[in-house]
Amino acid sequence: MAEPLTLAPEAVRSARSLALGDADKSLLRFITCGSVDDGKSTLIGRLLYDSKRLFEDQIAALEKDSRRFGTVGDDIDLALLVDGLEAEREQGITIDVAYRFFATEKRKFIVADTPGHEQYTRNMATGASTADLAVLLIDARKGILPQTRRHATIASLLGIRHVLLAINKIDLVGYDRAVYDAIVAAFDADAGNYAFSSRVAIPISARFGDNVSGQSPAMPWYRGPTLIEHLENVELAADGAAERPLRFPVQWVNRPDLTFRGYAGTIAAGSVRTGDEVVVARTGQAARVERIVTHDGDLTSAEAEDAVTLTLDREIDVSRGDLLVPADARPEVADQFAAHLIWMADEPMLPGRPYLMKIGTRTIGAAVTELKHRVEMDTLKPLAAKTLALNDIGFANLSTAEPIAFDAYDDNRTTGAFILIDRFTNQTVAAGLIRFGLRRATNIHRQALTVDKASRAGAKGQKPAVLWFTGLSGAGKSTIANLVEQKLHLSGRHTYLLDGDNVRHGLNRDLGFTDADRVENIRRVAETAKLFVDAGLIVLASFISPFRSERQLARDLVEAGEFVEIFVDTPLETAEARDPKGLYKKAREGKIRNFTGIDSPYERPESPELRLSAEDGDAEAQAERVIAYLVAQGIVPR
Amino acid sequence: MSSPLKPHLRRLEAEAIFIMREVVANFTKPVMLYSIGKDSSVMLHLAMKAFHPARPPFPLLHIDTTWKFREMISFRDETARRLGLDLLVHTNEEGRAAGINPFDHGSSNYTQVMKTEALKQALGTGGYDAAFGGARRDEEKSRAKERVFSFRTGSHGWDPKNQRPELWSLYNTRIAPGESIRVFPLSNWTELDIWEYILAENIPIVPLYLSAERPVVTRSGQLIMADDARMRLLPGEVPQKKRVRFRTLGCYPLTAAVESEAVTVEDIVAEMLLATTSERQGRLIDHDESGSMEKKKREGYF
Numbered sequence: 001m002a003e004p005l006t007l008a009p010e011a012v013r014s015a016r017s018l019a020l021g022d023a024d025k026s027l028l029r030f031i032t033c034g035s036v037d038d039g040k041s042t043l044i045g046r047l048l049y050d051s052k053r054l055f056e057d058q059i060a061a062l063e064k065d066s067r068r069f070g071t072v073g074d075d076i077d078l079a080l081l082v083d084g085l086e087a088e089r090e091q092g093i094t095i096d097v098a099y100r101f102f103a104t105e106k107r108k109f110i111v112a113d114t115p116g117h118e119q120y121t122r123n124m125a126t127g128a129s130t131a132d133l134a135v136l137l138i139d140a141r142k143g144i145l146p147q148t149r150r151h152a153t154i155a156s157l158l159g160i161r162h163v164l165l166a167i168n169k170i171d172l173v174g175y176d177r178a179v180y181d182a183i184v185a186a187f188d189a190d191a192g193n194y195a196f197s198s199r200v201a202i203p204i205s206a207r208f209g210d211n212v213s214g215q216s217p218a219m220p221w222y223r224g225p226t227l228i229e230h231l232e233n234v235e236l237a238a239d240g241a242a243e244r245p246l247r248f249p250v251q252w253v254n255r256p257d258l259t260f261r262g263y264a265g266t267i268a269a270g271s272v273r274t275g276d277e278v279v280v281a282r283t284g285q286a287a288r289v290e291r292i293v294t295h296d297g298d299l300t301s302a303e304a305e306d307a308v309t310l311t312l313d314r315e316i317d318v319s320r321g322d323l324l325v326p327a328d329a330r331p332e333v334a335d336q337f338a339a340h341l342i343w344m345a346d347e348p349m350l351p352g353r354p355y356l357m358k359i360g361t362r363t364i365g366a367a368v369t370e371l372k373h374r375v376e377m378d379t380l381k382p383l384a385a386k387t388l389a390l391n392d393i394g395f396a397n398l399s400t401a402e403p404i405a406f407d408a409y410d411d412n413r414t415t416g417a418f419i420l421i422d423r424f425t426n427q428t429v430a431a432g433l434i435r436f437g438l439r440r441a442t443n444i445h446r447q448a449l450t451v452d453k454a455s456r457a458g459a460k461g462q463k464p465a466v467l468w469f470t471g472l473s474g475a476g477k478s479t480i481a482n483l484v485e486q487k488l489h490l491s492g493r494h495t496y497l498l499d500g501d502n503v504r505h506g507l508n509r510d511l512g513f514t515d516a517d518r519v520e521n522i523r524r525v526a527e528t529a530k531l532f533v534d535a536g537l538i539v540l541a542s543f544i545s546p547f548r549s550e551r552q553l554a555r556d557l558v559e560a561g562e563f564v565e566i567f568v569d570t571p572l573e574t575a576e577a578r579d580p581k582g583l584y585k586k587a588r589e590g591k592i593r594n595f596t597g598i599d600s601p602y603e604r605p606e607s608p609e610l611r612l613s614a615e616d617g618d619a620e621a622q623a624e625r626v627i628a629y630l631v632a633q634g635i636v637p638r
Numbered sequence: 639m640s641s642p643l644k645p646h647l648r649r650l651e652a653e654a655i656f657i658m659r660e661v662v663a664n665f666t667k668p669v670m671l672y673s674i675g676k677d678s679s680v681m682l683h684l685a686m687k688a689f690h691p692a693r694p695p696f697p698l699l700h701i702d703t704t705w706k707f708r709e710m711i712s713f714r715d716e717t718a719r720r721l722g723l724d725l726l727v728h729t730n731e732e733g734r735a736a737g738i739n740p741f742d743h744g745s746s747n748y749t750q751v752m753k754t755e756a757l758k759q760a761l762g763t764g765g766y767d768a769a770f771g772g773a774r775r776d777e778e779k780s781r782a783k784e785r786v787f788s789f790r791t792g793s794h795g796w797d798p799k800n801q802r803p804e805l806w807s808l809y810n811t812r813i814a815p816g817e818s819i820r821v822f823p824l825s826n827w828t829e830l831d832i833w834e835y836i837l838a839e840n841i842p843i844v845p846l847y848l849s850a851e852r853p854v855v856t857r858s859g860q861l862i863m864a865d866d867a868r869m870r871l872l873p874g875e876v877p878q879k880k881r882v883r884f885r886t887l888g889c890y891p892l893t894a895a896v897e898s899e900a901v902t903v904e905d906i907v908a909e910m911l912l913a914t915t916s917e918r919q920g921r922l923i924d925h926d927e928s929g930s931m932e933k934k935k936r937e938g939y940f
């Protein structure tokens with residue numbers, strides 16, 4: 001058995017070599033978790049002590065504290081090294097996350113010490129969010145508890161890939177191998193619920209030091225690494241981050257004067273070189289990286305975790321919250337996604353309630369649209385739920401006020417994680433881990449400058465146009481327009497027909513037939529036609545539109561060549577004789593006022609693109625003339 | 639250019655720069671508490687890096703208790719001039735008028751009036767919504783639980799039970815009018831990291847950190863330097879010339895020196911690695927009682 005509080009003999013030697021050859025010393029962040037009294041604090045105290053990071057005055061304070069608060073009789077209580085706040089000391093439990101630091105020859109370590117008390121899931125999640133590895137403390141006398149499963153679940157959920165089972169107080173079970181084996185088997189029986197890539201189990205005594213930094217002579221049956229050895233050698237999760245596609249969240253736009261505009265940020269994944277093309281994930285705008293600026297001089301390349309400032313070779317719209325990415329490996333861009341939520345506030349989660357979401361460097365309005373289920377932590381089963389309470393973990397759909405760029409959390413902890421903030425108290429109410437986007441369209445990215453009218457129309461194999469049918473009521477406009485639309489549709493063209501029927505009942509429901517209303521009616525129709533043209537469609541508008549000035553207005557809204565005025569020139573007598581809706585009759589009887597051709601003028605087009613009359617034949621023949629015209633103009637292919 | 643930084647220092651550097659940029663992007667009126675010590679020197683150096691080629695877009699604020707080492711004050715003024723930064727100096731004038739000093743009023747009273755109150759005055763009148771401090775979590779137990787973005791009420795109070803969870807690097811920077819945030823970009827640095835970084839980056843420090851012959855008296859086992867004529871000597875006390883240096887800097891009557899031969903930063907790093915006492919040993923104000931730092935923090939001490 002190792003002695004309590006023996007000064008590790010290598011301590012001085014290791015301190016010297018720290019100063020000398022440790023050029024490649026890396027940083028490992030880990031979290032310790034376990035139930036109350038499993039020995040977490042003792043273990044961390046032991047790690048600090050064994051790594052010679054304790055100073056004489058700290059040991060003196062520790063001795064004094066041990067007499068006052070200690071739980072181990074006259075011995076020095078290593079746990080008191082890490083139980084920080086007075087309030088906690090009085091209660092005898094740790095209630096928050098504390099960070100501890102120690103180093104060995106190989107690595108520097110940051111330990112997040114998180115409490116074992118059931119209601120403090122949120123603290124453990126906090127510690128786990130930045131950890132590469134989790135040390136799960138298990139009291140050898142008690143074995144796997146529901147708490148152990150809960151901690152393993154949170155660690156796994158938060159993307160920790162390495163788990164170390166520290167089977168503690170092995171001295172109290174006589175260093176018995178059978179106890180160790182049974183605990184490992186029990187843990188592994190649940191392993192299917194977790195996503196750990198490495199699992200190591202080490203029998204230790206935190207109090208006496210066995211298998212912490214030195215092999216225990218009391219357990220010759222254990223051949224594996226000591227706890228420190230494993231921490232020193234485990235492969236870092238961050239390794240390989242540089243090989244992934246670039247993710248550069250713009251944190252701050254640096255504009256000291258008019259000559260310099262740089263985008264400051266920390267590379268979240270991948271690498272960047274000068275000359276690389278990057279796009280703004282939100283808009284698809286592209287530019288090349290001109291310089292990688294640092295205080296120590298420009299770089300030619302930078303990689304994950306580097307804090308740099310990029311300048312681009314052209315002016316594009318980039319601001320804080322934007323994500324710069326490679327054009328060929330973009331993140332998802334969507335306003336709806338599914339995520340795990342860890343609820344951290346006393347007020348319960350309410351679906352539909354507006355929260356603020358901070359994701360990367362972006363802050364945006366968001367709401368939970370649907371809670372799919374709550375994870376029952378002890379059984380790991382999904383349960384139906386309407387709300388989440390403090391320390392609950394749930395799976396939910398969320399929506400944001402605008403589309404955001406993100407990756408799945410398992411692919412990138414920076415671009416896949418978010419917090420929710422209460423808009424009124426400003427408290428952080430939840431942590432979220434994005435699993436997947438919900439819109440099918442998420443893989444079709446916005447292509448600024450390239451997605452315009454031409455490209456939309458190009459995708460449809462046509463040129464956009466407005467076919468504006470004008471003429472008296474009963475002239476045959478709608479009949480011809482319908483036929484034209486059918487023909488275009490049959491040949492695979494994308495069209496839309498606007499006529500009195502579909503606009504008077506909705507968009508223009510508030511308008512009557514006074515001149516002012518007629519003008520407004522046509523203005524709205526013309527604006528709508530313009531939007532549809534922008535969408536790449538061939539729009540057929542069928543309106544009496546008796547005034548030249550309104551037709552001119554409609555013509556002016558679109559580009560030259562896109563407006564085809566088709567005058568259906570049917571004499572009043574013919575139209576009045578047809579009178580399909582009986583309107584002329586009513587007008588003659590004075591039951592309808594302002595009727596075109598009766599008590600309101602029709603201004604004939606002076607130079608329409610097409611003039612259709614009875615000489616062209618029936619409606620079918622007239623429609624054919626329109627198609628022939630469109631083909632001749634190259635608006636539709638032959 | 640010096641050799642590339644060790645990976646763990648690079649990671650700490652990038653983290654601190656990220657934190658500083660996050661403050662500037664989210665707050666309207668930040669200020670950097672500049673205490674002239676080694677941590678402040680590192681913090682300032684990181685600020686120069688974070689905003690390059692721009693200057694750090696905030697002023698430096700020094701709380702002058704009037705009892706700082708003279709060399710600290712000249713180093714402070716020289717640093718602000720060299721970097722072209724805006725330096726604000728604040729002293730609690732009521733305390734000065736009342737003649738509050740560390741000899742007659744006891745270290746904790748003195749600290750309360752000339753440091754804690756002075757700081758609250760300066761932050762209050764300046765209307766700052768964020769203040770950078772150079773504290774590290776490894777300094778003291780209650781610091782170990784301190785957040786990077788530490789929320790303060792309108793009266794600058796710190797409630798250890800009401801701090802926001804900090805996950806990933808997603809700092810919640812939202813505050814209501816009148817509230818403020820103290821930000822600690824060096825949270826995850828250790829004393830050794832600080833020295834290794836100063837060495838690697840060649841960062842100027844106050845010469846008091848390096849060993850030299852200085853006049854000191856020995857009081858209850860501590861070496862106190864007689865920096866100026868205001869030093870009250872006890873009967874029979876005569877300052878002796880000793881080769882000493884300081885591991886931490888503050889008000890000279892309250893800051894103990896250590897005997898040392900370390901005349902370069904390399905020497906300090908080597909000495910650090912073999913050190914058997916912590917730097918707080920040299921801070922007389924921390925000794926009063928266990929948990930004293932937490933009490934001070936609740937009252938608004940940095």
Ligand SMILES: Nc1nc2c(ncn2[C@@H]2O[C@H](COP(=O)(O)OP(=O)(O)O)[C@@H](O)[C@H]2O)c(=O)[nH]1
Nearest residue numbers: 036037038039040041042071079169205206207
């Ligand atoms: N015998 C023995 N006791 C231990 C060991 N580790 C911790 N303890 C004791 O278990 C109790 C709880 O330990 P502590 O570290 O405070 O647990 P925490 O609540 O997980 O931080 C204390 O009395 C420790 O001294 C061990 O390996 N062996």
